[in-house]
Every structure is written in structure tokens, then in C-alpha cells.
Amino acid sequence: MEERAVAETTQTLRSAGVTRSKKKTSQLKEIWRRYRKNKAAVLGLVILVFILGIALFADLIVPYSKCIEQVGADRLQGPSLAHFFGTDEYGRDLFARVVHGSRFSLFIGVATSLMALVFGAILGASAGYFGGVVDNVICRIIDVFACVPPILLSLAVVAALGTNLRNLIIAITVSCIPGNVRLIRSLVLTVAEQDYVEAARSYGTSTPRILFRYVLPNAMGPIIVNTTMSISDMILSAAGLSFIGMGIQPPSPEWGALLSNAQTYLFTAPYMLVFPGIFIILSSLAFNLVGDGLTDALDPKLKD
Amino acid sequence: MTKYVIKRILYMIPVLLGVAFLVFTILSLTPGDPGSIILGITAKPEDIAALNAEFGYDKPFLIRFFNYIGDIIFHFSLGTSYQSRGPVMADIMSRFPNTLTLAVLSMAVSSIIGISLGILSAVRQYSVLDHVCVVVALIFASIPGFWFGLMLLLLFALKLGWLPSFGASSLKHFILPTLTVSLTSAAGLLRLTRSAMLETIRQEYIRTAKAKGASEKRIIWKHALRNALLPVVTTLGGGFGASLGGAIIAETVFAMPGMGTLITTAIRQKDIPMVMGATLFLAVLFSFVILLVDVLYAFIDPRIKAKYQNGGKSRG
Numbered sequence: 161m162e163e164r165a166v167a168e169t170t171q172t173l174r175s176a177g178v179t180r181s182k183k184k185t186s187q188l189k190e191i192w193r194r195y196r197k198n199k200a201a202v203l204g205l206v207i208l209v210f211i212l213g214i215a216l217f218a219d220l221i222v223p224y225s226k227c228i229e230q231v232g233a234d235r236l237q238g239p240s241l242a243h244f245f246g247t248d249e250y251g252r253d254l255f256a257r258v259v260h261g262s263r264f265s266l267f268i269g270v271a272t273s274l275m276a277l278v279f280g281a282i283l284g285a286s287a288g289y290f291g292g293v294v295d296n297v298i299c300r301i302i303d304v305f306a307c308v309p310p311i312l313l314s315l316a317v318v319a320a321l322g323t324n325l326r327n328l329i330i331a332i333t334v335s336c337i338p339g340n341v342r343l344i345r346s347l348v349l350t351v352a353e354q355d356y357v358e359a360a361r362s363y364g365t366s367t368p369r370i371l372f373r374y375v376l377p378n379a380m381g382p383i384i385v386n387t388t389m390s391i392s393d394m395i396l397s398a399a400g401l402s403f404i405g406m407g408i409q410p411p412s413p414e415w416g417a418l419l420s421n422a423q424t425y426l427f428t429a430p431y432m433l434v435f436p437g438i439f440i441i442l443s444s445l446a447f448n449l450v451g452d453g454l455t456d457a458l459d460p461k462l463k464d
Numbered sequence: 465m466t467k468y469v470i471k472r473i474l475y476m477i478p479v480l481l482g483v484a485f486l487v488f489t490i491l492s493l494t495p496g497d498p499g500s501i502i503l504g505i506t507a508k509p510e511d512i513a514a515l516n517a518e519f520g521y522d523k524p525f526l527i528r529f530f531n532y533i534g535d536i537i538f539h540f541s542l543g544t545s546y547q548s549r550g551p552v553m554a555d556i557m558s559r560f561p562n563t564l565t566l567a568v569l570s571m572a573v574s575s576i577i578g579i580s581l582g583i584l585s586a587v588r589q590y591s592v593l594d595h596v597c598v599v600v601a602l603i604f605a606s607i608p609g610f611w612f613g614l615m616l617l618l619l620f621a622l623k624l625g626w627l628p629s630f631g632a633s634s635l636k637h638f639i640l641p642t643l644t645v646s647l648t649s650a651a652g653l654l655r656l657t658r659s660a661m662l663e664t665i666r667q668e669y670i671r672t673a674k675a676k677g678a679s680e681k682r683i684i685w686k687h688a689l690r691n692a693l694l695p696v697v698t699t700l701g702g703g704f705g706a707s708l709g710g711a712i713i714a715e716t717v718f719a720m721p722g723m724g725t726l727i728t729t730a731i732r733q734k735d736i737p738m739v740m741g742a743t744l745f746l747a748v749l750f751s752f753v754i755l756l757v758d759v760l761y762a763f764i765d766p767r768i769k770a771k772y773q774n775g776g777k778s779r780g
Contacts, residue, residue: 200602300478300482301482303479303482304479304482304483304485304486305486306754307479307480307482307483307747307750307751307754308483308486308487308743308747308750309705309706309708309709309746309747309750310705310709311708311709311712311713312708312709312712312727312743312746312747315712315727315728315731315739315743316487316490316491316739316740316743317490318731319491319494319727319730319731319736319739320490320491320492320493320494321493392605392606396606396608396609399608399610399611400608400609400610400713403608403610403713403716404610404712404713404716404724404728405728405732406728406731416608419610419611419614422614423614423717426614426617426618426622427622430618433611433614433615433618437608437611437614437615440608440611441603441606441607441608441611444605444606444607444608445602445603445606448602448605448606449602452602
């Protein structure tokens with residue numbers, strides 16, 4: 161009799177996907193298995209590792225001194241064996257500049273996305289979970305922020321603080337907080353209504369525990385996907401702002417800044433446009449592909 | 465329904481005040497006062513003080529803010545430029561039509577391309593057309609708009625010589641900038657429309673319609689499309705914001721006298737009233753577009769209509 165009851169309970173728990181410790185430990189494996197099946201996503205990961213490798217080992221690939229070394233005789237040279245990507249108007253090697261520029265774009269993309277995620281999670285989760293006055297105040301403030309197009313918000317911040325790496329990161333982060341708050345708020349709202357949260361609450365589980373043990377893990381999938389995709393957007397925004405001269409300033413080999421400089425020599429040295437552009441596209445594409453892949457791999461409803 | 469629209473319009477008042485406060489506060493963080501920015505720090509202190517008084521900078525922050533709002537409401541003025549010492553509004557009015565034209569054209573082109581290809585792609589899922597659309601959209605979503613613009617410039621203005629490379633004096637000048645802004649945003653719209661459409665096609669009412677024996681055409685046009693386009697409509701407001709943003713950057717590529725070049729020049733010259741006025745002007749425009757989209761959405765989404773139709777708070 162007792163045995164049957166236990167068996168039944170295990171059965172129920174199993175169908176609810178709660179136990180099966182074996183599965184729990186291998187959840188990452190499970191996600192990886194599903195991710196691997198998507199060829200485009202794997203390609204994205206390969207590109208991502210490639211770009212990350214360049215950023216990490218930039219000094220081994222080509223010393224930084226090559227970025228600033230000005231060779232008067234080699235001004236505005238097209239791509240050759242001596243200079244893979246050609247040289248700029250001061251005779252600086254563009255290959256070295258593009259390689260070292262990867263650090264800026266990746267760092268800015270990841271830093272801004274993570275910062276926007278932290279702010280978005282704190283504000284969005286509080287708004288969604290507590291509701292009432294907290295929700296109202298946060299939402300009204302976000303409504304106001306969302307009325308300023310992101311790039312204008314970034315420009316206003318840059319105008320007030322000045323142009324450098326730190327301010328560029330602040331400017332881009334501020335402009336993408338509203339979207340994050342709204343997304344996380346709606347995710348938390350959906351999850352907080354689920355029966356298992358209700359059940360946890362009826363057991364007398366504390367609020368922080370409910371938030372961290374039940375609500376956040378269940379809202380995690382879309383958040384991870386959104387953050388990955390936003391890195392791609394942030395890389396593009398940062399390049400755009402640097403291109404119009406409102407981000408990283410020219411002597412630094414940031415890709416957008418390189419393109420801004422290349423525009424001056426558009427007619428005489430169009431090759432200067434090619435490589436920084438290709439690298440921006442590759443890194444943005446990599447995060448988009450990985451994000452797409454994660455969307456399917458992290459969705460428990462698509463489990464097969 | 466009218467009730468919803470009125471409510472939504474009334475809500476604009478605090479939001480717009482909030483937007484003005486936000487922009488004013490951010491730009492008030494700029495170090496330096498108008499006197500020392502215009503005359504330089506070597507100028508006589510009394511001259512600087514006199515100029516500060518002229519700009520109303522001798523008053524506290526909140527008073528300055530309310531004066532600014534008062535000037536906008538009663539005099540339709542956005543303040544005085546540090547650089548030209550003329551009204552900010554005059555510069556905005558001469559530049560704004562270019563930016564608006566570019567943003568509206570881009571919005572139209574990207575909606576037409578993005579939505580129609582998105583629908584086609586979803587309806588013929590896994591066809592060659594679908595695969596091409598998905599891949600091209602993905603690549604375009606990863607291309608910085610300004611880089612694509614530079615490539616267009618190289619090809620059509622330099623190599624082929626078909627189109628002008630800078631300025632805004634004729635409609636011809638708008639072709640390349642419009643392509644620049646619209647093709648990158650069409651990519652996002654295509655992806656969104658496609659997934660919304662695929663989602664809708666999987667719904668039960670579509671299966672019911674199929675079971676009933678409704679024709680493929682009728683199912684797509686009558687049942688799927690109207691439902692799939694709802695989430696697409698909600699993103700049109702944000703899409704306009706993105707077009708404005710794209711236009712601001714594209715103006716730099718094509719040396720077009722618009723709001724973007726106005727703002728970036730003003731930032732370089734530390735012309736804070738100009739930055740403030742131009743930013744606020746575009747933000748207010750954007751707020752009205754969002755309002756318009758919200759109202760439009762209420763009209764086409766029967767759920768919102770039903771909620772307000774019977775004067776009822778029946779369904780919260």
C-alpha cells in the first residue's frame with residue numbers, strides 16, 4: 161500500500177519534471193545536444209570563438225606597437241603581403257589596428273549588455289513581482305525613457321559627459337535599459353502567475369527564495385537569449401556612435417572610428433572600409449546566430 | 465473606445481513633461497556655464513556673469529527648467545543657441561524636414577519589404593525563397609547601417625555615377641540614404657513578421673479553418689494575416705524610432721543637412737541649448753508616433769475594443 165503511494169508520488173513528480181536527479185545534472189548537456197543540431201548556431205559559435213580568440217591573443221598575433229607605428233613611405237597602401245589590410249594615411253598598419261580594435265567592440269558589447277541586464281533585472285523583477293506602487297513608479301519612469309529614441313538618449317548622455325570609452329558605455333547602457341526592464345517585468349509577471357509559484361508561496365517560502373529559486377530560473381531562457389542578441393545590437397550602436405565621432409575617438413583603433421577615418425579617403429582608398437566593416441558584421445552576426453540557436457535550445461517546450 | 469483614446473492622450477501630458485525633464489536634467493550635467501563656454505575661461509568674470517544672466521543661468525535648476533517649459537508652451541521657443549545666438553527653433557525648422565522625409569520614406573520602404581517578404585517567407589516555409597529571405601535578413605540585421613551606406617555610396621555614386629553622393633536638394637538625393645536606413649531595419653521586420661506568421665499558422669483556429677475546408681488563400685488572408693500582424697503593428701512605433709536613429713547616422717554618411725548632423729555639430733561646439741532643443745523636438749515627435757500606434761492598435765485589436773465597448777470594466 162505504502163509502496164504504491166510512493167510509486168505514485170514519484171510518478172507525479174516525474175511527469176512534472178521535478179525529480180530525476182540524473183536529468184538535472186545533465187541539463188547543460190541536454191541544451192548543448194539540442195544546440196549542436198542547429199548548424200547555423202554552431203557556425204555562430206565558431207565565428208564567436210574566432211573573434212574572441214583574436215581579441216584575447218591580439219598581442220601575440222601582432223604587437224600593439226604596429227598599431228601606432230607610422231611609416232611615411234607606406235602611406236595609403238592597398239592590401240599586400242607586408243600589410244594584409246593595407247595602411248592608413250599615416251602609414252599605420254590596418255591589420256594591426258583591426259586586430260586590436262576587436263577588444264573595444266567585444267568589451268563594449270558585453271559590458272553594456274551585462275550592465276543593462278543587471279539594471280533591467282533589478283527594476284523589472286521588482287516591478288513584476290511586487291506590483292502595486294513599485295510597479296507603477298517603475299513603469300511610469302520607463303515610459304518616459306522609452307519616449308526618447310535610443311540613439312538620441314545616447315547622444316544626450318555623450319553631449320553632457322564627453323566622448324570617451326567610459327561615457328560611451330554609460331550612454332549605450334542607459335539607452336537599452338527601458339527595453340530590458342519591460343521584457344524582464346513581463347517575464348516575471350508570467351512566471352509569478354504559474355501554479356508552482358503559488359504552491360511555493362502557500363508553503364510559506366520566503367520572497368527572495370521564491371524569486372531566486374523559482375521565478376528567475378524559469379524566466380532565464382528568454383533573458384539569456386535577449387542578452388546575447390543585445391550584444392550584437394550594442395556592437396552596432398557603439399560602432400555607429402564612434403563613426404559619427406561621438407564614441408571612441410580616432411587615434412584608438414576602434415572599428416567604428418576606423419570607418420569614420422576611412423570615409424575621408426572613400427574615393428582614394430576604399431579598401432580602408434572593407435576590413436573593419438567585415439569584422440563588425442562578423443561579430444554582430446556571431447551573437448545573432450548564437451542567440452537564435454539558444455532560443456530553440458533553451459525552450460523547454462521544443463524538447464524532443 | 466473614445467474613453468481609451470482620451471485616457472491615452474491625457475497620459476501624454478505627464479509623459480511629455482517627464483521627457484522634457486529627463487532631457488533637461490541629462491544635459492544640465494554638462495560642466496561649465498554658458499558664459500564661460502561662449503567667452504572662454506579667460507574672459508572677465510563680470511562679462512561671464514552678464515552673459516549667464518542673459519541665458520537665465522543665474523537662477524536655480526528647477527526655476528530654469530520651468531522657464532524652459534514656459535518658453536516652449538507660450539512662445540514656441542526652444543531657447544537661444546550658444547553658437548549663432550539665434551533661436552534654436554529656426555535651425556531645427558530648417559533641418560527637420562530632411563530628417564522627417566528620410567525617416568518616413570525609410571519607414572515606408574522597410575515596412576513594405578519587411579512585412580511582405582516576412583509573410584511570403586512564412587507561408588512558403590522551407591522553400592528556396594524562405595531560406596534566401598532568412599539568410600539575407602540575418603546578414604542585414606548584422607550590418608551596421610552606415611557601413612552599408614558607404615558601400616552604396618561607393619557603388620552608385622562613385623563607380624556608376626547614377627546618384628548624387630551628398631546633399632538633400634532633390635528627391636534623388638534621398639534614394640541612397642533611404643536604402644541605407646530601410647534595408648537594415650527591413651531585416652528585423654522580416655524576421656518578426658515571419659515568426660509571428662508561423663506562430664499564428666500553428667494556432668488551433670487555423671486548424672479549424674483548414675478542417676472546415678476553407679481555401680488556402682482564405683486561411684492566409686482572412687484568418688492568419690490579421691492575427692499575425694497585431695504584434696507587428698506594436699513594433700511600428702519602435703521602428704519609427706529606429707528609422708529616426710538610422711537617419712541621424714545616415715546623414716553623416718551622405719553629408720545631409722538634417723537633425724543628426726545638427727546635433728553632432730552642436731555637441732562638438734558645446735552648443736547645449738541646440739542639443740537640448742533638437743533632442744527634445746525629436747523625442748516629442750517620437751512620443752506622438754507611439755501614441756498614434758497605440759491608438760491604431762486599439763482600433764484593430766478586437767480584444768481592446770471589446771474591453772472598452774460596453775463601457776465596462778468587465779474584464780479589468
